[in-house]
Amino acid sequence: MLIGDPKQAIYAFRGADIFTYMKARSEVSAHYTLDTNWRSAPGMVNSVNKLFSQMNDAFMFRDIPFSPVKFAPRNQSLQFKVNDAPQPAMTLWLMEGESCGSGDYQSYMAQVCATQIRDWLRAGQTGDALLTNGDSFAARSRLGYQRVGAQQA
Structure with missing residues (x-):
């Protein structure tokens, strides 16, 4: 099992390396993505989804797809x-x-x-x-x- 966040790897967060992530991702057959953002306001979640859904290679590499997420219902009133x-x-x-x-x-x-x-x-x-x-x-x-x-x- 591999757990990783490619967006943190792109920015070398805590020493992460995007190429190591992409190699490891290519070596496993099943990929799962969390589908809910539990921290952000609906407007932010929707804005990020709209921005990064505009292109196939939003994160520079086609091996790193963008997956839109939902906002948490409890955050409905955050603004x-x-x-x-x-x-x-x-x-x-x-x-x-x-x-x-x-x-x-x-x-x-x-x-x-x-x-x-x-x-x-x-x-x-x-x-x-x-x-x-x-x-x-x-x-x-x-x-x-x-x-x-x-x-x-």
Whole structure:
């Protein structure tokens, strides 16, 4: 029996290696996937399903299929609101302009994300959003220097 999460392997989470995962997966005949996300709000689950169902190789390799999941019924009412207005479960930002270097792009996106988190935290401080402190957020980045850029922003 093999238990693994290819999405964690893609990002080398805890030393995982995607090629080791793909080799091991190819050596077993039966594949099973959990079909329910027990942690996330319905809007987030539906947004991720929609985004990653758009292409056959959403995770760079055809050997790693995307499997849509259901949200847990107990999470039906989960929704982030600011001033009683529902907020999008997922937001995609684009940088305006013709082109830019990767450093400029990463710096800009770190600033945009940090500004959004700051605004949500301020809304939490004034009682306009159900947030108590910075522990309500997790920002992921692949490389250490990206985290530093976001923290500075």
